Amino acid sequence: MIKEWILKPQPEADQIKRLQNQLHLHEALCALLIQRDIKNIEEAKAFFRPELTSLHDPFLMKGMDIAVERLTQAIVNEEKILIYGDYDVDGTTSVALVYNFLMELSPNVFTYIPDRYTEGYGVSRKGIQWAIDHNVNLLITLDCGIRAVENIQFATNHNINVIICDHHLPGDVLPSAIAILDPKQSDCTYPYDELSGCGIGYKLLEAFSIQNGIDHNKLLNLLDLVAVSIASDIVPVTGENRLLAWFGMKKLNNSPLPGFAALIEKAGMRTPLSISDVVFGIGPRINAAGRIGHAKTALDLLTQPTKEDAYVFAEKLNLENQERRNYDESITTTALEMIKEDGQVEKNSTVLYKKDWHKGVIGIVASRCIEHYYKPTIIMTESNGQITGSARSVNGFDIYQALDKCRGHLIQFGGHKYAAGLTMTPEKLNDFKIAFEHSVSELIEEKQKTPILDIDLEIDLEDIDFKLFSVLKQMGPFGPKNMQPTFCSRNVILKKEARVLKEKHLKLFVSQAGTTNNFDAIGFGMGHFHNQLDTPFDIVYTLEENHYMGQTTLQLMLKDIRV
Known part of the structure; x- marks a missing residue:
């Protein structure tokens, strides 16, 4: 698949020189830091040596005072508390975080996670009924609840107080909870609004600890849960998320x-x-x-x-x-065959349905199909007599908007710009396929049909050594908005014949003319380049350490090649 290489805006030479004079680092590293808005030694110290004291005051979050007061009351009065979270990584780590913390303070803490197949995403009526049947007094939702207006009202009607801890975008109407912790509320002035659901739970417990004089180390001992949620929920690794991930990964690796x-x-x-x-x-x-x-x-x-x-x-x-x-x-194998057989290769969208496909993996399969055929994709199966599907999008294309134009064919749909879920009756399938292809064709721009490969810097292989790599590692944890640096090197030549591993992976040994640095390079799934590298070529890659037979070397992890 041909990718468009986009070199990020490069810092001015005098900017790089100023930072280089302060930090005494390679100019490539200084350029990377400036791209991350780090322009002086103080900002560099905060970036490379983060401190938990830099976390924002949790009481700055709208609703925090009320939430802490109600949680404290519930524990003092030995009320029943239900911790409710979604079934994905962010949801389960959130519930584990709050439960592990509170279980030592109260014997009346319970957990609930909905079933993906019988209840679906978010706060379910069945979950609220469980709380009613078990005489729950306080319900704390994590990574969900901000849009569960009807079911939260159902809980309120049965005298259950609800604290919502969510990081998703609120709707026009807010649920009837006694406290809503969500920095994405328009009138919440909390300084950072990209926390994971588990991160919101952490801020609640942080505020609770401050209010009740609890040793902060008790909460820090659970930071690996927050780090796993940040990594798995693909939230930006900036600001508080980077701080929490930095210390959480340290905890995950050490204890x-x-x-x-x-x-x-x-x-x-x-x-x-x-x-x-x-x-x-x-x-x-x-x-x-x-x-x-x-x-x-x-x-x-x-x-x-x-x-x-x-x-x-x-x-x-x-x-x-x-x-x-x-x-x-x-x-995935069946889906890719169907794309060819159904004549969908030339279309602007991919819509596939098979009655017996496993509902739990259709979202993953949609993403896999996009890796081969770069277009908005929906994979569907049958569930409880209806057709249910997962939609995934390509860079810049709003798949939620495309589905909204087809709403007349759907029982329901929900999601966001890049991922969504949908349900329809079987008789609507063919009409929906036609409508969705028409919708995508109408909305998609030509530039959205080609995958983009972002490149941080163009460097020479001669610039790469362990000193450079050591600083690169310290720029992590990596993730959205702080991605692992991606480099481009031009006019690379083979020092040994190219090899193909396991019939699909490319193994190279490369250098540049006039330099002494040679590197192993691995390109997963790039074996098709094997016979195209007789002349100098350009590569895009990230750097990794390779440990083999007691030796550690640097190797290039290839992302693309241009001959």
Whole structure:
């Protein structure tokens, strides 16, 4: 697939020189820092050596005073408290965070996570009914609730007080909760509005600790849960998120919660872990519980007192993740064949339906299809006599807007610009396919049909050494708005014949004319370039360490090649 290379705006030479004089770093590193809005030594110190004292006062968040007062009252009066969270990583880590903290203060703390298949996303009527039946006095929602107007009202009508901790965009009407903690409320003046759902839960507990004189180390001991939520929910790794992720990853690597320790061991992962390891190693295993079975397995893992107790749940998550991968691979293979057979290659959208596809992985499959055919994609299956689907978009295209134009064919739909879910009756399928293709064709711009590869800097291979890489590592944790630096090098030549590994991965040994630096380069899924590299070529890549037989070398992780 051809990608458009976009070189980010480059800092002025005098800006780079000024920062270089203060930090005594390579000019490439100074350019990267300026791109991240770090322009002097004080800002660099705050970036490279973050301190938890830089976190914002939690009481700046609208509703925090009321939330803390009500939670304190519930604990003092020994009321029943239900911690309710969604079934994804952010939801389960949020519930584990608040439960692990409060369970030592009260014997009346309970948890609830909805079933993906029978209840769906968010605060369900069944969940509220459970709270009513068990005489719950206080309901705390995490990573959900801001749009659950009817069900929160149902709880209120049955004398259940609700504290909403959410990070999603509110609707026009707010639920009837006694306190809503969501920095995205238009009248909330909290300085940072990109916290994960677990991050909002952390701020509630932080405020509660301050108000009640609880040792802050009790809360810091749970920071690895916040780091995993930030990594897996793909929120910007800036501001408070970067602070929480920085200290949370430190906790995860040095003294993880028993559940994480068991999962890391069972998964065969090697520490120190990076954010990327969390995204591709820990996150999918926790998510697999809600996709294949019930997310309670993940919550059970994260609330065990010892690693030995957690092993059984870690093993179950490993097995469910393998089952999820099997579904993922087989359905993706079938989907890609259907795109060719159904003549959808030339269309502006991809819409596929198969009755027996597993509902828990169709969103993943939609993303996989976009990797091969870069266009807005919907993958659908049957559930409870209806057709249900997951939609995924391409860079810059608002798939929610496209679905809104097709609302007449749908029972319901919801989501945001890049991902959405939808439901329809079977007889509407063909009309919907036509309507969605028409909608996408009308809205999509030509530039949105080509994937973009963002490049931070163009550098020479001669500039790369362990000193440069050491500073690059300290720029993490990486994630949205603070991505791992991506480089471009021109006129690269082969020092050895190119190899193809496992019939699809490219292995190169490269250099540039007139330089002494040589590097191994790996391009996953790029084996098709094997016979195209007789002449000098350009590469885009990130840098990684490679540990092999007791030796550590730097290698280039290829993102694209231009001959």
